[in-house]
Amino acid sequence: SQQGEEDPQALSIQEGENATMNCSYKTSINNLQWYRQNSGRGLVHLILIRSNEREKHSGRLRVTLDTSKKSSSLLITASRAADTASYFCATDGYWDDKIIFGKGTRLHILP
């Protein structure tokens, strides 16, 4: 059963604006990761946040994690056309070695 759920399912914003997408999960996790996928290609790892961390930055990316609400958010600042892609969260289970992906958010950056 999937536990990661992203929202919104799709998001369109103007270039230069910030994009925020959210992920919720159901059970205890070891860490949470965000991935990007361009047009049916392989996924690319963006950032990992451990369960004992609350916020992490990488370039224009900012990830937060709230384990009490079992949720995470990914913020992309100053969006660019090249950010157009699908974004997925993935959780690494605390009690097993499964990795569970959400259904993803499709982000479209308008010129």
Add this chain to the structure above:
Amino acid sequence: EAQVTQNPRYLITVTGKKLTVTCSQNMNHEYMSWYRQDPGLGLRQIYYSMNVEVTDKGDVPEGYKVSRKEKRNFPLILESPSPNQTSLYFCASSLGRKEYNEQFFGPGTRLTVL
């Protein structure tokens, strides 16, 4: 170059004809995994392997087999494919340590079962 390779990239087959999709990584990773991706369903884990000769079921293992005889290879076997296994398949690998489990993905295999 560090990478995960999959073959074939595209495959059209018929119901019941056994097939194998190969996956190989050159990063000495312990953890390897297979996923299928279907529209609206995201990625779902089929099987994973923590190390040689150690494999476990993911969320959707029915109709699939895997083996891990060597650290670098993790083939996915469909012994009797059915149309509902038409999907985009990804292999991935990672170091396998809980504290850092970034996965590296292969380019994908698009399978059509007629």
